[in-house]
Amino acid sequence: MFLHTHFSGxxxxxxxxxxxxxxxxVLGTKRGHGYFLPSFGLTDVGHRTPEEMVVALTAEIAExxxxxxxxxxxxxxxxxxxxxxxxxxxxxxxxxxxxGERLQIAFHIPEGRFDIEPVGAAREG
Numbered sequence: 001m002f003l004h005t006h007f008s009g010x011x012x013x014x015x016x017x018x019x020x021x022x023x024x025x026v027l028g029t030k031r032g033h034g035y036f037l038p039s040f041g042l043t044d045v046g047h048r049t050p051e052e053m054v055v056a057l058t059a060e061i062a063e064x065x066x067x068x069x070x071x072x073x074x075x076x077x078x079x080x081x082x083x084x085x086x087x088x089x090x091x092x093x094x095x096x097x098x099x100g101e102r103l104q105i106a107f108h109i110p111e112g113r114f115d116i117e118p119v120g121a122a123r124e125g
Contacts (some may be wrong), residue, residue, distance in 0.1 A: 015071070019069065019103070024116060026065075027041070028114070030044055043056060046112070057109070071096060073094060075093040075094060088109070092105040092107065103116055103117065104119050
C-alpha cells in the first residue's frame with residue numbers, strides 16, 4: 001500500500017493489489033482512532049439519520065481518496081436503493097491514474113462494511 005511502502009521501504013508489488021490494500025486500510029480506519037492525521041479514515045456514522053450518513057460518508061470517502069491514495073482518481077459516487085426505496089449502499093467508482101484500471105468500492109451502510117472489486121477485465125482469474 002502507498003503509505004506502507006512509502007514509510008517501510010518495502011519494494012512495490014502489483015500496483016492494483018497495492019492500491020486495493022491501501023484503500024482497505026484508509027477506508028477501514030475509524031477517523032480519529034490511532035492516527036495523528038485528523039482527516040484519516042471515516043467517522044462512525046451510527047448515530048445519524050440515513051441522509052446525514054450518506055452526506056458524511058460521501059464527503060469523507062472523497063477526501064480520503066484524494067488525500068491518501070493519490071494513485072487513483074475518483075470518478076463517481078452513486079447511491080443504490082432497494083425496491084422499497086431505502087438506501088442500501090454507496091458505490092464508489094475510481095480509476096488508477098497510471099494504468100487506467102477501474103475499481104468499484106461498495107459501502108454497505110446498514111452493515112457498516114465495504115467491498116473493493118476490480119471492474120471489467122481488470123482482474124481475470
